[in-house]
Amino acid sequence: MKVYGHPMSTCTRKVLTTLAEKGHEAQFVLVDLMKGEHKQPAHVARQPFGVIPAFEDDDGFMIYESRAIIRYLDRKLPGPSLTPSNPQAYGRMEQSISVEQSYFTPAAMKVIWERFFKPHMGGGTADEARIAEGLQGVEKVFAIIDPVLGKQQYFAGDSFSLAEVSWLPYMEFFVASGGMELIGKYKNVAAWWERVSTRPSWKKVTGR
Ligand SMILES: N[C@@H](CCC(=O)N[C@@H](CS)C(=O)NCC(=O)O)C(=O)O
Structure with missing residues (x-):
């Protein structure tokens, strides 16, 4: 699993928090906002709106939008559920x-x-x-x-x-x-x- 983002970014932090709560590690790939890397073609291929984060699963499945990523991870990963069943x-x-x-x-x-x-x-x-x-x-x-x-x-x-x-x-x-x-x-x-x-x-x- 790969998280493409920046450690100070609020949206990236939601994804990292979800992973930590689930007890799961992912490879962190820095997208340097200061250098404008989020607007470069390599990142736009992952996140067409040119913002961070983007997420890549082990099978190559790509997903962007932090709130979608955290729901995806919570549903997919073992560990404590972060979504109530009630x-x-x-x-x-x-x-x-x-x-x-x-x-x-x-x-x-x-x-x-x-x-x-x-x-x-x-x-x-x-x-x-x-x-x-x-x-x-x-x-x-x-x-x-x-x-x-x-x-x-x-x-x-x-x-x-x-x-x-x-x-x-x-x-x-x-x-x-x-x-x-x-x-x-x-x-x-x-x-x-x-x-x-x-x-x-x-x-x-x-x-x-
Ligand atoms: N709706 C997006 C928002 C993403 C977003 O705005 N990310 C910020 C960092 S927290 C960003 O990339 N900002 C750089 C820019 O807007 O150029 C999400 O939830 O993932």
Whole structure:
């Protein structure tokens, strides 16, 4: 198995976390974003939209889109299932993945871009209005998920699932962008973050 990606990439990290949770190793093939390798023909042949990650199975099966890859790996690999079999828990997992993709990540990325990537890439001064807009969007999401996480340990119920795998990479960068202040206002979100970010799989992926 081969993962084509970058260790700092959120989408690549979802795939690596899934592999780690399943207790499986894959060959990591670096696609250097800084050198524009993701736009080169060799990578576009694997991921026609010219982004990372892409995944190649042992039998040559190729798949791209991080959320599709993690579902594929969870279904295919032995090891603990990251998808609940109970229909309602399954529904909650999918709902939480959709909330991440539709509401949390777009808002969090405004903050992450302005506070984390812009300075790292020499992109000039932070746009405070954009940061405020992002924080407002994130706070709306936290206010909605906090009571849910007060009643259960994980998004889908009692077990860590692909929903957490999907949230972890964006939460990590949000924290690195000063997000702890806001997270701290929502005690169930804070407790959940402590629970999930200290898992061995996530420590492995982030190199902590
Ligand atoms: N929907 C895609 C998004 C992939 C994506 O945007 N990857 C980022 C890195 S996390 C990337 O390659 N960015 C470089 C670019 O957009 O040129 C997925 O989930 O795999």
